[in-house]
Amino acid sequence: MDEYEIQEEKFADLKAEWWDLVRRCKQANTIFLVPEWQEPWVDVDLNADGQSPLSIRLKGTLVGLAIIRRDDGDVSFSADTNLCDYLDFLVDPDYEQGVFDAFLEYASDQSWQTIDFQGLQVGSPIVEMLPQIAREIGHSVEITEWDVAPYAALPDTWDDYLTGMRKKDRHELRRKRRRLEEAGGFQYRVIKEMGTELERLMDEFFRLMRISREDKAQFLNEEREEFFRNLIFSMAGLGYLRLHVLEERETVVSAALGFSYNGTFFLYNSGFDTAYSSLSVGLLIKAYSIENAILEGDDKFDFLRTNEPYKYHLGGQDQIVYRCFIELADAM
Known part of the structure; x- marks a missing residue:
């Protein structure tokens, strides 16, 4: 034995x-x-x-x-x-x-x-x-x-992903995205590497988490913020970090923290400036992150735990x- x-x-x-x-x-x-x-x-x-x-x-x-x-x-x-x-x-x-x-x-x-x-x-x-x-x-x-923990299987293209969404959700997402584009002055990008820009945008991410919802402000205590910082630096060093940001000129209006690992994108947390709620910047930063995961060749988008409604509006299904x-x- x-x-x-x-x-x-x-x-x-x-x-x-x-x-x-x-x-x-x-x-x-x-x-x-x-x-x-x-x-x-x-x-x-x-x-x-x-x-x-x-x-x-x-x-x-x-x-x-x-x-x-x-x-x-x-x-x-x-x-x-x-x-x-x-x-x-x-x-x-x-x-x-x-x-x-x-x-x-x-x-x-x-x-x-x-x-x-x-x-x-x-x-x-x-x-x-x-x-x-x-x-x-x-x-x-x-x-x-x-x-x-809702998730979505990722096809080869963003258009294919949209086709797989429920008709109403697909229509609403296109409408909200078009409205943001018509407003003008917004730029989406992804930060993956260490550097002074990551440190600045990390501070912005924490700010947006705290102002977007009271429960997130309470969740992000000093101890957990330190965990987030250590984690972000570690994941950046390994090449897994994806910090998605949406900016109006130089002002960050929404951000989503995630990680790409082993063919899956994990949407970890997010925040947005409620002054821009009318432009759905909180939802759209997540939609942009799905599109980016498809472009990077991930097979799965994991919204992670809890059944928040936006996850299903963006094509998630329960696991x-x-x-x-x-x-x-x-x-x-």
């Missing part, structure tokens, strides 16, 4: 192997699970004690990795689900059974009481395989639909995001 080794390891010591593992995990190969995404949050998390990467190795090779938080006997993913739309247990597809067997044995040895994994995409091995393994050894498992809750047998 293969012997799996489980231990806590430091982020810095894992980075190269982490990248190799996430690329092997087709279902979990998402921007939210790359090491550069996880590291900034730990750096600014004031409650970082009790969270760490839990590695699972077979003959020295990393075949499983879970970034977890322990609160007494209750275990969950360490990342803030307000900042990470998708989370998962990174498992080499060739070793899923062995990794989960070893993980559950470790959980019992550590006297964990519950395991609560949220933010799981369709096809996650936590949804597809872990429940059966856990139930076979007496644990209680509940899989629930936790949220939705389910799951939660897996396990109560260990010894705790029942």
Whole structure:
């Protein structure tokens, strides 16, 4: 029988192997699970004690990795689900059974009481395989639909995308775009690289987030702004950053932060100046980002979690995001 080794390891010591593992995990190969995404949050998390990467190795090779938080006997993913739309247990597809067997044995040895994994995409091995393994050894498992994350499959051209939209939505989008063009003086562009311009536009992005909606102003506290800044610089360095801005001459009136990774564009957050609401600049910056993703050759546009109406007006359709809750047998 293969012997799996489980231990806590430091982020810095894992980075190269982490990248190799996430690329092997087709279902979990998402921007939210790359090491550069996880590291900034730990750096600014004031409650970082009790969270760490839990590695699972077979003959020295990393075949499983879970970034977890322990609160007494209750275990969950360490990342803030307000900042990470998708989370998962990174498992080499060739070793899923062995990794989960070893993980559950470790959980019992550590006297964990519950395991609560949220933010799981369709096809996650936590949804597809872990429940059966856990139930076979007496644990209680509940899989629930936790949220939705609208998305759109991207065709080869913007015209094809428009054709696939609902007739009313297509008409409204064309009308709003035409009205902006007729107003004149507006310019759309995308920032991808490090530099003083990125720093300036990043400040504008935060300003627009805060003034566009009260809930966004409350969300963007000092700690989360620091996370955003670290993340933006990291993603720019890796080539994944896409900061979309719409300007009236030199004034930024709307902005959308996103990332292009592994064939998918992830629309992460946005903001706009409410003084320009009559020109629908908040909606249009998102439409421009869809068109840009098509031009760059992405296959999927992910609006990410929550069912805000604009996502469906722009062609989104739901995909389910799951939660897996396990109560260990010894705790029942």
